Amino acid sequence: MGRMTQVQAQPESDAGAAVEGGLAVSVRDLTVSFSAPGGRLTALSGCSLDVAAGSFTVIIGPNGCGKSTLLRAMAGLLTADSGSVVIGPEQTPPRAGDRRVGIAFQQPRLLPWLSTLDNVALPLALDGQRPAERAERAMAVVAQVGLADAAELRPAELSGGMAQRAGLARALVGDPPVLLLDEPFSALDALTREAFDSELQRLWLSRPRTVILVTHAVSEAVRLADRVAVMTARPGSVAQLVPVDLPRPRPVGVEAAELEGAVRAVLASVHPPELTPWTAPT
Amino acid sequence: MKRALAAIGSLAAFLVAWKLLTVVTGTPDYILPPPEVVGDRALRAIGSGVLWEHLWATLTEVVPGFALGATSAVAVGVALGKSVVIERVLSPYIVAAQAVPVLALAPLLDIWFGGGLMARVLVVALIVFFPIAIATMVGIRSADPRLREMLRSLGATPSQLTTRLEIPSALPVIFGGLRVGVTLSVIGAVVSEWVSASTGLGVLINIANQGLFDTPLMFVALAVLAVMGLAFYGLVVQVERRLIHPA
Numbered sequence: 001m002g003r004m005t006q007v008q009a010q011p012e013s014d015a016g017a018a019v020e021g022g023l024a025v026s027v028r029d030l031t032v033s034f035s036a037p038g039g040r041l042t043a044l045s046g047c048s049l050d051v052a053a054g055s056f057t058v059i060i061g062p063n064g065c066g067k068s069t070l071l072r073a074m075a076g077l078l079t080a081d082s083g084s085v086v087i088g089p090e091q092t093p094p095r096a097g098d099r100r101v102g103i104a105f106q107q108p109r110l111l112p113w114l115s116t117l118d119n120v121a122l123p124l125a126l127d128g129q130r131p132a133e134r135a136e137r138a139m140a141v142v143a144q145v146g147l148a149d150a151a152e153l154r155p156a157e158l159s160g161g162m163a164q165r166a167g168l169a170r171a172l173v174g175d176p177p178v179l180l181l182d183e184p185f186s187a188l189d190a191l192t193r194e195a196f197d198s199e200l201q202r203l204w205l206s207r208p209r210t211v212i213l214v215t216h217a218v219s220e221a222v223r224l225a226d227r228v229a230v231m232t233a234r235p236g237s238v239a240q241l242v243p244v245d246l247p248r249p250r251p252v253g254v255e256a257a258e259l260e261g262a263v264r265a266v267l268a269s270v271h272p273p274e275l276t277p278w279t280a281p282t
Numbered sequence: 283m284k285r286a287l288a289a290i291g292s293l294a295a296f297l298v299a300w301k302l303l304t305v306v307t308g309t310p311d312y313i314l315p316p317p318e319v320v321g322d323r324a325l326r327a328i329g330s331g332v333l334w335e336h337l338w339a340t341l342t343e344v345v346p347g348f349a350l351g352a353t354s355a356v357a358v359g360v361a362l363g364k365s366v367v368i369e370r371v372l373s374p375y376i377v378a379a380q381a382v383p384v385l386a387l388a389p390l391l392d393i394w395f396g397g398g399l400m401a402r403v404l405v406v407a408l409i410v411f412f413p414i415a416i417a418t419m420v421g422i423r424s425a426d427p428r429l430r431e432m433l434r435s436l437g438a439t440p441s442q443l444t445t446r447l448e449i450p451s452a453l454p455v456i457f458g459g460l461r462v463g464v465t466l467s468v469i470g471a472v473v474s475e476w477v478s479a480s481t482g483l484g485v486l487i488n489i490a491n492q493g494l495f496d497t498p499l500m501f502v503a504l505a506v507l508a509v510m511g512l513a514f515y516g517l518v519v520q521v522e523r524r525l526i527h528p529a
Contacts, residue, residue: 075435097437109432113450113526123436126446 024178024210025051025074026091030083031235032069043069045235046083053089053177056204056211058225059238060218066236067214068106071180074212075103087178097126102171103180106187108163110155110170116162117142117151120169127174141169144203161192172203181213185220197223201249223250315498320505323498332486337506339481340471342399344510347406348467352460355411359418359456360444369419380412384470388477402474402482409470410463417459421452457522464514468507483507 027049033042043066051057059067072078073085076094086093088100110119118125121138129137142151145165155163164184171179181200185193197220204211215221221228221244228242297317303309304316311319327333358376362369379387388405395401425448433447449456475484483503490499 077431077435095437096434099437103435105428105432107428109428111429111447111450122446126433126436126438126442 022052023050023091024053024055025049025085025087025212027070027073028084030070030073030085031081032066032073032078033081042235044073044080045237047231047237048083049229049238051210051212053210054208056224056226057213057229058221058227059212059214059229059231060216060221061231061236062233063216064234065231066234067216067231068182070231070236071103071182071212071214074178075101075180077103099174100176101178101180102174102176104164104167104171104182104184106183108155108167110158110163110166112155115152115154116147116158116166119155119166120173122170123174138169138173141173142166144172145169146199161188161196164188164196168200176209178210178212181211183214183216186215186217193217193220194223198249200224205248222246312495312497315501320498320501323496324502324505327499327502333502333506336481336483336486336503337510339479339485340468340475340483340507340510343402343406343471343474343482344467344514347403347470348410348464348514350403351407351410351467352414352463354407355414355459355463356418356456358411359415359459360422360449362415362419363422363448363452364440364444376412376415379408384409385473385476388474391474392478397478401477402471402479405474405477406467406470409466409473413462413466414456414459417455417462418452421455422448424455425451453526454522457518457526460518460522461515464518465511467514468511472507483510 027047030044030047031042032044033040035041047066047070049057049059049070059070061067069078073080074087074094076085076096076098084093087098094101110116111122114122117135117138120142121134124134124137139148139151142148145168147162147165147169150158150162150166155166158166164187168181168184171181185196188196200211201224211224213221213224225244228244229238230240230242231237232239300317304314307314315323324333358372362372384405387408388401391401391404391408395404422444429447429451430443433443438446471482472484472487475482476488479485483506486503487500490496490503
């Protein structure tokens with residue numbers, strides 16, 4: 001398909017790449033810090049990443065390296081100290097509630113007093129869509145993630161996996177060009193998780209859009225990604241981009257030799273002898 | 283069924299203990315009348331229409347007073363919960379008003395509002411206000427920050443955040459305040475009647491006590507107040523059950 005690695009992050013060459021229009025997300029020299037007990041904590045420092053429209057990028061790195069912070073910056077949920085994030089062909093910064101972006105969190109974050117259907121329809125309700133209209137659209141997405149039979153159940157009646165599907169459906173309901181996933185399956189057991197990965201792949205293949213997924217599971221990264229962005233330890237930045245040039249749909253549960261090799265390549269880059277601020281992938 | 287039996291059983295045990303106390307101690311009726319004397323007095327008070335008249339008067343204070351106090355308390359509580367500035371500015375006055383006994387404020391309200399029903403309704407509203415406002419404020423602030431971020435990521439406006447997240451998640455706490463408030467409303471009504479009223483269960487207690495030495499009638503009035511408090515409390519609990527789904 002050849003869509004994986006056409007656009008590589010090149011912090012040195014400024015925003016020149018943005019002109020091509022093939023970028024869904026462009027992060028430039030982003031630095032983000034939080035006030036913490038005993039001073040400020042720098043989560044991201046000089047982080048840069050370009051994501052091609054329609055690609056599947058996985059961000060991977062050790063705990064606390066700022067992966068989730070990077071994702072929140074892409075969703076317009078936090079203010080950066082310096083640097084920039086721009087999204088879409090417009091190349092404008094995202095705002096909180098930007099309809100160009102859908103985000104699913106590590107926990108499903110459903111409103112406990114709403115049914116699955118109403119939770120999924122929430123973004124449409126906030127936009128002021130009519131109940132009949134939004135129910136129709138929400139039901140279609142609910143069915144897409146396999147929750148048609150659970151549409152009327154409340155979050156407390158859903159299993160962990162079902163709740164995560166509902167969270168994913170809510171992120172998809174507005175059909176955003178960019179889908180941000182913050183370790184959405186990390187609380188699930190390994191088998192459920194593999195099933196989810198393949199479903200996510202199927203969803204993505206049926207309706208390609210830009211997906212950026214944060215994880216700390218290397219096998220998951222390789223199973224899903226066109227390209228893996230490996231982050232350094234805190235303060236985080238993208239250390240290396242590893243293209244995963246494997247045919248799709250990729251097998252699940254079968255550890256193909258190709259996959260294994262790719263996993264090893266990523267692993268090696270997670271723990272290099274010395275993390276340098278951006279090394280061109282070979 | 284089981285619960286009804288338990289309630290009837292405990293009421294029967296209470297009446298038996300009461301009767302035994304009067305028999306064993308030999309207390310005269312004007313100090314502690316036995317249950318059957320109180321029951322007989324209640325039937326006569328109902329028959330003559332006296333009880334209805336006073337009960338109705340108290341209800342006209344409790345119901346509007348509670349409604350007024352509760353709605354304004356929820357509104358103010360939401361404002362207090364959403365804005366630290368508003369809390370800083372308003373809370374000293376709210377706390378001070380609560381710290382002054384209602385019994386001491388009631389005569390003032392009576393002067394201001396001309397000794398009518400309005401003054402008594404305001405006393406009830408005032409006494410129920412504090413617990414409900416504070417419960418609402420605490421409830422609004424207790425909304426899960428992760429759900430807040432989720433709604434923010436969907437572009438919810440501040441008012442959408444309040445209606446979609448903060449109020450629904452505050453409901454259990456608000457209802458805690460309403461339960462306290464509704465029992466206080468009965469107290470507020472009696473206090474306001476003592477200051478100025480010609481009818482009401484509080485007035486009936488005064489008449490029975492000071493004018494007639496009719497202790498059984500006092501007990502009747504007290505029992506009706508207790509039942510009224512229980513009934514309103516039960517009503518609040520019922521509304522709470524309808525509104526709040528088990529999580």
